Amino acid sequence: MGEMNNPLYKYYDGKFEKQKQPYPGVQSEMHPIPDCGEESYVGSEKLKNRKALVTGGDSGIGRAAAIAYAKEGADVAISYLPDEGSDAQEVKAVIEKAGQKAVLLPGDLRDERFARELVHEAAEKLGGLDILVLNAAIQQFEKDIKNLSTEQLTDTFTVNIFSNVWMLQEALDHLPEGGSVVVTTSVQAFQPSGHLSDYAMTKSSQVAFVLAMTQQLAEKGIRINAVSPGPVWTVLQVAGGQPQESIPEFGQKEPLKRAGQPVELADTYVLLASDSASYITGQVYGITGGTPINH
Numbered sequence: 001m002g003e004m005n006n007p008l009y010k011y012y013d014g015k016f017e018k019q020k021q022p023y024p025g026v027q028s029e030m031h032p033i034p035d036c037g038e039e040s041y042v043g044s045e046k047l048k049n050r051k052a053l054v055t056g057g058d059s060g061i062g063r064a065a066a067i068a069y070a071k072e073g074a075d076v077a078i079s080y081l082p083d084e085g086s087d088a089q090e091v092k093a094v095i096e097k098a099g100q101k102a103v104l105l106p107g108d109l110r111d112e113r114f115a116r117e118l119v120h121e122a123a124e125k126l127g128g129l130d131i132l133v134l135n136a137a138i139q140q141f142e143k144d145i146k147n148l149s150t151e152q153l154t155d156t157f158t159v160n161i162f163s164n165v166w167m168l169q170e171a172l173d174h175l176p177e178g179g180s181v182v183v184t185t186s187v188q189a190f191q192p193s194g195h196l197s198d199y200a201m202t203k204s205s206q207v208a209f210v211l212a213m214t215q216q217l218a219e220k221g222i223r224i225n226a227v228s229p230g231p232v233w234t235v236l237q238v239a240g241g242q243p244q245e246s247i248p249e250f251g252q253k254e255p256l257k258r259a260g261q262p263v264e265l266a267d268t269y270v271l272l273a274s275d276s277a278s279y280i281t282g283q284v285y286g287i288t289g290g291t292p293i294n295h
Protein backbone atom coordinates (compact mmCIF):
# COMPACT_ATOMS: atom_id res chain seq x y z
CA MET A 1 0.00 0.00 0.00
CA GLY A 2 1.28 3.44 -0.93
CA GLU A 3 4.17 1.88 -2.85
CA MET A 4 5.35 3.96 -5.82
CA ASN A 5 6.22 2.25 -9.11
CA ASN A 6 7.33 3.30 -12.56
CA PRO A 7 4.19 2.59 -14.67
CA LEU A 8 6.37 1.42 -17.57
CA TYR A 9 7.54 -1.58 -15.60
CA LYS A 10 4.88 -2.15 -12.94
CA TYR A 11 3.38 -5.14 -14.84
CA TYR A 12 4.55 -7.50 -17.57
CA ASP A 13 6.22 -5.45 -20.31
CA GLY A 14 7.80 -8.16 -22.47
CA LYS A 15 6.55 -9.74 -25.67
CA PHE A 16 3.59 -12.10 -25.53
CA GLU A 17 3.73 -15.59 -27.00
CA LYS A 18 1.39 -16.10 -29.94
CA GLN A 19 -1.59 -18.07 -28.63
CA LYS A 20 -4.98 -18.77 -30.12
CA GLN A 21 -8.21 -19.90 -28.52
CA PRO A 22 -11.73 -20.30 -29.89
CA TYR A 23 -14.30 -17.64 -28.81
CA PRO A 24 -15.04 -16.92 -25.97
CA GLY A 25 -11.76 -18.27 -24.60
CA VAL A 26 -10.69 -19.36 -21.14
CA GLN A 27 -8.43 -17.04 -19.18
CA SER A 28 -6.73 -19.81 -17.17
CA GLU A 29 -5.20 -21.14 -20.42
CA MET A 30 -3.41 -17.86 -21.25
CA HIS A 31 0.34 -17.22 -21.01
CA PRO A 32 0.89 -15.18 -18.90
CA ILE A 33 -2.36 -15.30 -16.94
CA PRO A 34 -3.83 -11.77 -16.60
CA ASP A 35 -3.71 -10.11 -13.18
CA CYS A 36 -7.32 -9.46 -12.16
CA GLY A 37 -6.48 -8.53 -8.58
CA GLU A 38 -6.91 -12.00 -7.09
CA GLU A 39 -3.92 -11.23 -4.80
CA SER A 40 -2.92 -7.72 -5.84
CA TYR A 41 -6.14 -5.78 -5.16
CA VAL A 42 -6.63 -4.70 -1.54
CA GLY A 43 -10.07 -3.46 -0.48
CA SER A 44 -11.19 -1.07 2.26
CA GLU A 45 -14.98 -1.43 2.61
CA LYS A 46 -15.82 1.22 0.00
CA LEU A 47 -18.85 -0.80 -1.16
CA LYS A 48 -19.98 -2.40 2.07
CA ASN A 49 -23.34 -4.22 1.73
CA ARG A 50 -23.79 -3.27 -1.94
CA LYS A 51 -25.18 -5.74 -4.46
CA ALA A 52 -23.51 -5.80 -7.88
CA LEU A 53 -24.08 -7.59 -11.19
CA VAL A 54 -21.12 -7.73 -13.59
CA THR A 55 -21.62 -9.21 -17.07
CA GLY A 56 -18.57 -11.08 -18.37
CA GLY A 57 -17.35 -11.22 -14.76
CA ASP A 58 -15.57 -14.55 -15.25
CA SER A 59 -12.45 -13.12 -16.89
CA GLY A 60 -10.53 -10.00 -17.82
CA ILE A 61 -11.81 -6.55 -16.94
CA GLY A 62 -15.18 -7.76 -15.62
CA ARG A 63 -13.41 -10.22 -13.35
CA ALA A 64 -11.18 -7.44 -12.01
CA ALA A 65 -14.29 -5.34 -11.26
CA ALA A 66 -16.09 -8.30 -9.64
CA ILE A 67 -13.11 -9.16 -7.43
CA ALA A 68 -12.54 -5.55 -6.40
CA TYR A 69 -16.23 -5.10 -5.58
CA ALA A 70 -16.17 -8.19 -3.35
CA LYS A 71 -12.98 -7.05 -1.62
CA GLU A 72 -14.73 -3.69 -1.02
CA GLY A 73 -17.57 -5.51 0.76
CA ALA A 74 -20.15 -6.08 -2.00
CA ASP A 75 -22.02 -9.27 -2.85
CA VAL A 76 -21.47 -9.99 -6.52
CA ALA A 77 -23.32 -11.83 -9.29
CA ILE A 78 -21.45 -12.53 -12.51
CA SER A 79 -22.74 -13.62 -15.90
CA TYR A 80 -20.69 -15.49 -18.52
CA LEU A 81 -21.09 -18.07 -21.27
CA PRO A 82 -21.49 -21.71 -20.16
CA ASP A 83 -18.10 -22.56 -21.78
CA GLU A 84 -16.42 -20.23 -19.27
CA GLY A 85 -17.55 -22.13 -16.19
CA SER A 86 -14.02 -22.90 -14.99
CA ASP A 87 -13.02 -19.21 -15.00
CA ALA A 88 -16.28 -18.36 -13.20
CA GLN A 89 -15.57 -20.93 -10.49
CA GLU A 90 -12.20 -19.26 -9.82
CA VAL A 91 -13.90 -15.88 -9.41
CA LYS A 92 -16.50 -17.39 -7.09
CA ALA A 93 -13.71 -18.73 -4.88
CA VAL A 94 -12.03 -15.30 -4.67
CA ILE A 95 -15.33 -13.54 -3.85
CA GLU A 96 -16.12 -16.07 -1.14
CA LYS A 97 -12.60 -15.83 0.30
CA ALA A 98 -13.28 -12.09 0.66
CA GLY A 99 -16.28 -13.07 2.81
CA GLN A 100 -18.94 -12.08 0.27
CA LYS A 101 -21.74 -13.84 -1.56
CA ALA A 102 -21.04 -14.96 -5.15
CA VAL A 103 -23.88 -15.72 -7.57
CA LEU A 104 -23.05 -17.46 -10.87
CA LEU A 105 -25.46 -16.84 -13.76
CA PRO A 106 -24.31 -18.54 -16.99
CA GLY A 107 -26.13 -17.83 -20.25
CA ASP A 108 -25.92 -16.21 -23.66
CA LEU A 109 -26.60 -12.49 -23.99
CA ARG A 110 -27.52 -13.01 -27.66
CA ASP A 111 -30.78 -14.32 -26.19
CA GLU A 112 -33.02 -11.38 -25.25
CA ARG A 113 -35.03 -13.42 -22.78
CA PHE A 114 -31.89 -14.53 -20.95
CA ALA A 115 -30.51 -10.97 -20.89
CA ARG A 116 -33.70 -9.60 -19.36
CA GLU A 117 -34.24 -12.43 -16.86
CA LEU A 118 -30.59 -12.29 -15.78
CA VAL A 119 -31.16 -8.91 -14.15
CA HIS A 120 -34.15 -10.09 -12.11
CA GLU A 121 -32.44 -13.33 -11.13
CA ALA A 122 -29.36 -11.44 -9.94
CA ALA A 123 -31.51 -9.04 -7.90
CA GLU A 124 -33.47 -11.92 -6.41
CA LYS A 125 -30.42 -13.98 -5.46
CA LEU A 126 -28.46 -10.98 -4.15
CA GLY A 127 -31.44 -9.47 -2.33
CA GLY A 128 -31.31 -6.27 -4.41
CA LEU A 129 -29.26 -4.56 -7.10
CA ASP A 130 -27.24 -1.37 -6.50
CA ILE A 131 -24.52 -1.63 -9.15
CA LEU A 132 -24.86 -2.80 -12.76
CA VAL A 133 -21.71 -3.29 -14.83
CA LEU A 134 -22.43 -3.87 -18.53
CA ASN A 135 -19.10 -5.32 -19.59
CA ALA A 136 -19.63 -8.47 -21.69
CA ALA A 137 -18.67 -8.08 -25.35
CA ILE A 138 -17.79 -9.83 -28.58
CA GLN A 139 -14.69 -8.70 -30.51
CA GLN A 140 -13.82 -10.68 -33.65
CA PHE A 141 -11.41 -9.06 -36.08
CA GLU A 142 -12.20 -8.99 -39.82
CA LYS A 143 -9.78 -7.23 -42.12
CA ASP A 144 -12.08 -7.03 -45.17
CA ILE A 145 -15.55 -5.48 -44.95
CA LYS A 146 -16.57 -7.74 -47.84
CA ASN A 147 -16.11 -10.72 -45.53
CA LEU A 148 -18.00 -9.31 -42.53
CA SER A 149 -20.87 -11.77 -42.14
CA THR A 150 -24.37 -10.78 -41.13
CA GLU A 151 -24.08 -13.36 -38.35
CA GLN A 152 -21.02 -11.66 -36.86
CA LEU A 153 -22.53 -8.21 -37.29
CA THR A 154 -25.72 -9.34 -35.56
CA ASP A 155 -23.94 -11.15 -32.71
CA THR A 156 -21.61 -8.23 -32.01
CA PHE A 157 -24.40 -5.66 -31.99
CA THR A 158 -26.68 -7.92 -29.95
CA VAL A 159 -24.22 -8.58 -27.14
CA ASN A 160 -22.34 -5.27 -27.14
CA ILE A 161 -25.23 -2.82 -27.42
CA PHE A 162 -28.70 -4.42 -27.56
CA SER A 163 -28.12 -6.42 -24.38
CA ASN A 164 -27.01 -3.20 -22.63
CA VAL A 165 -30.36 -1.60 -23.47
CA TRP A 166 -32.39 -4.68 -22.45
CA MET A 167 -30.55 -5.05 -19.16
CA LEU A 168 -30.80 -1.38 -18.22
CA GLN A 169 -34.54 -1.47 -18.93
CA GLU A 170 -34.94 -4.36 -16.49
CA ALA A 171 -32.50 -2.96 -13.94
CA LEU A 172 -34.59 0.18 -13.52
CA ASP A 173 -37.08 -2.04 -11.62
CA HIS A 174 -34.35 -2.58 -9.00
CA LEU A 175 -31.70 0.16 -8.95
CA PRO A 176 -32.27 2.43 -5.93
CA GLU A 177 -31.46 6.12 -5.55
CA GLY A 178 -27.69 6.20 -5.29
CA GLY A 179 -27.41 3.24 -7.68
CA SER A 180 -24.70 3.19 -10.33
CA VAL A 181 -24.35 1.83 -13.86
CA VAL A 182 -20.92 1.36 -15.44
CA VAL A 183 -20.56 0.46 -19.12
CA THR A 184 -17.28 -0.89 -20.53
CA THR A 185 -16.70 0.78 -23.89
CA SER A 186 -13.30 1.04 -25.62
CA VAL A 187 -10.74 3.37 -27.13
CA GLN A 188 -12.09 1.79 -30.33
CA ALA A 189 -15.14 4.06 -29.92
CA PHE A 190 -12.86 7.05 -30.59
CA GLN A 191 -9.96 5.64 -32.62
CA PRO A 192 -11.38 2.67 -34.55
CA SER A 193 -9.03 0.12 -36.14
CA GLY A 194 -9.82 -1.00 -39.69
CA HIS A 195 -10.00 -4.65 -38.71
CA LEU A 196 -12.50 -4.04 -35.87
CA SER A 197 -15.24 -2.11 -37.71
CA ASP A 198 -18.32 -3.85 -36.27
CA TYR A 199 -16.86 -3.88 -32.76
CA ALA A 200 -15.83 -0.21 -32.95
CA MET A 201 -19.33 0.78 -34.10
CA THR A 202 -20.85 -0.94 -31.06
CA LYS A 203 -18.35 0.72 -28.73
CA SER A 204 -19.19 4.23 -30.01
CA SER A 205 -22.89 3.32 -29.71
CA GLN A 206 -22.26 2.51 -26.06
CA VAL A 207 -20.83 6.00 -25.52
CA ALA A 208 -23.95 7.55 -27.08
CA PHE A 209 -26.10 5.25 -24.93
CA VAL A 210 -24.36 6.34 -21.72
CA LEU A 211 -24.59 10.02 -22.63
CA ALA A 212 -28.26 9.68 -23.65
CA MET A 213 -29.13 7.86 -20.42
CA THR A 214 -27.38 10.34 -18.15
CA GLN A 215 -30.29 12.79 -18.06
CA GLN A 216 -32.99 10.11 -17.67
CA LEU A 217 -31.18 8.36 -14.85
CA ALA A 218 -30.19 11.56 -13.06
CA GLU A 219 -33.86 12.27 -12.43
CA LYS A 220 -34.03 8.96 -10.57
CA GLY A 221 -30.85 9.62 -8.54
CA ILE A 222 -28.89 7.03 -10.52
CA ARG A 223 -25.50 7.70 -12.11
CA ILE A 224 -24.16 6.16 -15.32
CA ASN A 225 -20.60 6.31 -16.65
CA ALA A 226 -18.37 4.50 -19.11
CA VAL A 227 -14.85 3.13 -18.83
CA SER A 228 -12.89 3.20 -22.08
CA PRO A 229 -9.93 0.82 -21.93
CA GLY A 230 -7.03 0.71 -24.35
CA PRO A 231 -5.09 -2.54 -24.90
CA VAL A 232 -5.57 -4.78 -21.86
CA TRP A 233 -4.18 -8.30 -21.65
CA THR A 234 -7.34 -10.44 -21.69
CA VAL A 235 -8.51 -13.62 -23.38
CA LEU A 236 -10.78 -11.63 -25.71
CA GLN A 237 -7.68 -10.56 -27.63
CA VAL A 238 -6.39 -14.10 -28.22
CA ALA A 239 -9.85 -15.60 -28.90
CA GLY A 240 -10.40 -13.85 -32.24
CA GLY A 241 -10.06 -10.25 -31.03
CA GLN A 242 -6.74 -9.67 -32.82
CA PRO A 243 -4.83 -11.42 -35.59
CA GLN A 244 -2.03 -13.58 -34.18
CA GLU A 245 0.66 -11.31 -35.63
CA SER A 246 -0.56 -8.50 -33.32
CA ILE A 247 -0.22 -10.55 -30.12
CA PRO A 248 3.56 -10.40 -29.41
CA GLU A 249 3.71 -6.59 -29.28
CA PHE A 250 0.14 -6.07 -28.05
CA GLY A 251 -0.02 -2.72 -26.20
CA GLN A 252 3.56 -1.71 -26.94
CA LYS A 253 2.55 1.21 -29.19
CA GLU A 254 1.03 3.05 -26.23
CA PRO A 255 3.07 5.81 -24.57
CA LEU A 256 3.42 3.43 -21.57
CA LYS A 257 4.79 0.80 -23.99
CA ARG A 258 2.95 -2.23 -22.62
CA ALA A 259 -0.52 -3.74 -22.35
CA GLY A 260 -2.54 -2.93 -19.25
CA GLN A 261 -3.54 -5.62 -16.77
CA PRO A 262 -7.22 -5.88 -15.79
CA VAL A 263 -6.45 -4.98 -12.15
CA GLU A 264 -5.22 -1.56 -13.32
CA LEU A 265 -8.87 -0.72 -14.14
CA ALA A 266 -10.35 -2.00 -10.88
CA ASP A 267 -10.10 1.23 -8.86
CA THR A 268 -12.03 3.16 -11.50
CA TYR A 269 -14.90 0.64 -11.45
CA VAL A 270 -14.91 0.89 -7.65
CA LEU A 271 -14.89 4.71 -7.68
CA LEU A 272 -17.73 4.93 -10.22
CA ALA A 273 -19.86 2.46 -8.23
CA SER A 274 -19.23 4.16 -4.89
CA ASP A 275 -20.70 7.19 -3.16
CA SER A 276 -17.37 8.99 -3.60
CA ALA A 277 -18.48 9.51 -7.21
CA SER A 278 -21.67 11.32 -6.15
CA TYR A 279 -21.05 14.18 -8.63
CA ILE A 280 -19.72 11.97 -11.45
CA THR A 281 -22.20 10.95 -14.13
CA GLY A 282 -22.25 10.96 -17.93
CA GLN A 283 -18.46 10.64 -18.14
CA VAL A 284 -16.12 8.40 -20.10
CA TYR A 285 -12.91 7.35 -18.35
CA GLY A 286 -9.98 6.50 -20.59
CA ILE A 287 -7.59 3.89 -19.20
CA THR A 288 -5.43 3.42 -22.23
CA GLY A 289 -1.74 3.63 -21.38
CA GLY A 290 -1.70 7.04 -23.00
CA THR A 291 -3.82 7.18 -26.16
CA PRO A 292 -6.35 10.04 -25.84
CA ILE A 293 -10.05 9.20 -26.02
CA ASN A 294 -11.38 12.35 -27.65
CA HIS A 295 -13.50 12.35 -30.80
Ligand code: NAD
Pocket (backbone or CB within 6 Å): 024, 025, 055, 056, 057, 058, 059, 060, 061, 062, 079, 080, 081, 084, 107, 108, 109, 110, 135, 136, 137, 138, 139, 159, 184, 185, 186, 187, 188, 228, 229, 230, 231, 232, 233, 234, 235, 236, 237
Ligand atom coordinates in the same frame (compact mmCIF):
# COMPACT_ATOMS: atom_id res chain seq x y z
P1 NAD B 1 -12.98 -11.13 -21.67
O1 NAD B 1 -13.08 -12.08 -22.78
O2 NAD B 1 -12.23 -11.56 -20.47
O3 NAD B 1 -14.41 -10.66 -21.22
C1 NAD B 1 -15.50 -10.55 -22.11
C2 NAD B 1 -16.64 -11.37 -21.54
O4 NAD B 1 -17.80 -11.17 -22.35
C3 NAD B 1 -16.39 -12.87 -21.56
O5 NAD B 1 -15.77 -13.31 -20.39
C4 NAD B 1 -17.80 -13.43 -21.71
O6 NAD B 1 -18.27 -13.91 -20.49
C5 NAD B 1 -18.64 -12.24 -22.13
N1 NAD B 1 -19.38 -12.58 -23.35
C6 NAD B 1 -18.92 -12.60 -24.63
N2 NAD B 1 -19.90 -13.04 -25.45
C7 NAD B 1 -20.98 -13.29 -24.66
C8 NAD B 1 -22.30 -13.79 -24.93
N3 NAD B 1 -22.70 -14.10 -26.19
N4 NAD B 1 -23.13 -13.95 -23.88
C9 NAD B 1 -22.73 -13.66 -22.63
N5 NAD B 1 -21.52 -13.18 -22.31
C10 NAD B 1 -20.65 -13.01 -23.33
O7 NAD B 1 -12.33 -9.80 -22.28
P2 NAD B 1 -12.19 -8.30 -21.71
O8 NAD B 1 -11.15 -7.70 -22.55
O9 NAD B 1 -12.06 -8.28 -20.24
O10 NAD B 1 -13.57 -7.65 -22.14
C11 NAD B 1 -14.38 -6.94 -21.23
C12 NAD B 1 -14.82 -5.62 -21.83
O11 NAD B 1 -13.67 -4.80 -22.04
C13 NAD B 1 -15.52 -5.72 -23.17
O12 NAD B 1 -16.63 -4.83 -23.18
C14 NAD B 1 -14.49 -5.23 -24.15
O13 NAD B 1 -15.08 -4.64 -25.29
C15 NAD B 1 -13.79 -4.19 -23.29
N6 NAD B 1 -12.47 -3.79 -23.76
C16 NAD B 1 -11.41 -4.64 -23.72
C17 NAD B 1 -10.18 -4.21 -24.15
C18 NAD B 1 -8.95 -5.10 -24.10
O14 NAD B 1 -7.92 -4.71 -24.66
N7 NAD B 1 -9.00 -6.25 -23.51
C19 NAD B 1 -10.01 -2.92 -24.64
C20 NAD B 1 -11.11 -2.07 -24.68
C21 NAD B 1 -12.33 -2.52 -24.23
Ligand code: MG
Pocket (backbone or CB within 6 Å): 024, 025, 026, 027, 056, 058, 059, 060, 080, 084, 087, 235
Ligand atom coordinates in the same frame (compact mmCIF):
# COMPACT_ATOMS: atom_id res chain seq x y z
MG1 MG C 1 -14.41 -14.96 -20.16
